[in-house]
Amino acid sequence: MKVSVGDVVLPGDFSEEIAAVGEKGKVILGPGLRKEVDGIYITKAGTLKKRAPNTFWVDNYQKRYIPARGENVIGIVVQKAGDIFRVDVGGSCTASLSYLSFEGATKKNRPKVVNGDVVYAKMLVASKDMEPEIVCVDSHGKKGRLGVLEDGFVFKCSLNLIRKILNPECPLLNSLKNEWPFELAAGMNGRIWIKANTMRETIALGNAILGSEYLSNDEIKSMCTNIASILAGHIS
Amino acid sequence: MAGLTKNMQLPKSVLDMKFMKKTRERIEKELENTQDHGSLYSNIITNEMRSASGNFISESSFIFCETMLDGRLSFKGMNPEIERLMELENGDKTEECSGEMVKDVSDDILAKKMEKFNKKRPNPNPVSELKNTKRKK
Known part of the structure; x- marks a missing residue:
């Protein structure tokens, strides 16, 4: 079926609109979009979205992570294999993380990473046919925001929720950031790591994030004030 | 340099020499290979493949489609290191938005003050002018 931007689309649908833009x-x-010889076809079920001037994609509900280059992910180290760590990122196979791709790591000075550690890393190589490779440094060799995540609490959620809370227009983080100190790392693979000073605060933060999945912006705001007041002890 | 040597061909008179036999054979082989190349895949490469334009760029990640914050955040001093990075990033954005700094002294007042200042010193830099005239000579 022919579809246009904003429609609910199904795999097999095609868009002449995108093909027309592509000619110019x-x-x-x-x-969620694929170019075939005779047009642009949809490969996922969701809504077709556009961002000016010429970016198209299908926004779909998904929990399975498919590695893609450049994404920041949260992984769990599952194995040490010689020069590399095998890291579970939720994809079809584990990702490899070289011990040299940490800040300040050399052959003699190995990073202190053990099985079960949670790492926040960037996808460096992600192809259909190969094991993905992740790194914990940027191109300048600095760790920036990447690296091993200590303490805290990890939970899983849908990939959509990650995109929702990281959207600059989402009020969740803005309404929570002045309430109590916390730290958060959101991986594009549907894992969130949170850390707060007390267990109550950590649980409140986790519930706020998970609860915001199907709420509108106004509802998120009221939920956050509600949670904050419960935490502050105004309501028991 | 390598490109130049590749494109250059030895003159025929040189190739005809006795000791150039191996080189001559090699060059003939290379020529054959390049000529066969087009016909080798002619049944696989369709006209559509030739005419297919490269106007479409496939991107398998949402991060290039949607605007998103960086995924590592810290608030209210939980992790000062991350907060410093966040401030640096936000600082860049706010400066880009406003374009100008907040002024303590308005432009008008500054202009008046500067006028007074110039009147007091009619020739603010006579030494450098002298130097300039000397150089010109």
């Missing part, structure tokens, strides 16, 4: 200039086809 460059078009970026995001996830």
Whole structure:
């Protein structure tokens, strides 16, 4: 069926709109779109979205992570294999993380990473046919925001929720950030790591994040004030 | 340099020499290979493949489609290191938005003050002018 931007789309649908834009200039086809010889076809069920000037993608509900280059993910070290760590990122196979791709690591000075550690890393190589590779440094060799996540609490959620809370227009983090001190790392693979000073605060933060999945912006705001007041002890 | 040597061909008179036999054979082989190349895949490469334009860029990640914050955040001093990075990033953004710094002294007042200042010193830099004239000579 022919579809246009904003429609609910199914795999096999095609879009003449995107093909027409493609004849004039460059078009970026995001996830869920594929170029065939005779047109642009949808490969996922969701809503077709567009960002000006020429980026198209399908926004779909998904819990299975498919590694993609450049994404920040949260992984759990499951094995030490010689020069590399095997890290479970939730994809079809484990990702490899070289022990040299940590800040300040050399052959003699190995990073202190053990099985079960949680790492926040960037996808360096992600291809269909190969094991993905992740790194904990940027191109300058600095760790930046990547590295081993100590303490805290990890939970899983849908990939959509990650995108929702990291959207600059989402009020969740803005309404929580002045309430109590906390730290958060959201991986594009549907894992969130949170850390707060007390267990109550950690649970409150986790519930706030998970609860915001199907709420509108106004509802999120009221939920956050509600949670904050419960935590402050105004309501028991 | 390598490109130049590749494109250059030895003159025929040189190739005809006795000791150039192996080189001559090699060059003939290379020529054959390049000529066969087109016909080798002619049944696989369709016209559509030739005419397919490269206007479509496939991107398998949402991070290039949607605007998103960085995934590592810290608030109210939980992790000062991360907060410093966040401030640096936000600082860049706010400066880009406003374009100008907040002024303590308005432009008008500054202009008046500067006028007074210039009147007091009619020739603010006579030494450098002298130097300039000397150089010109």
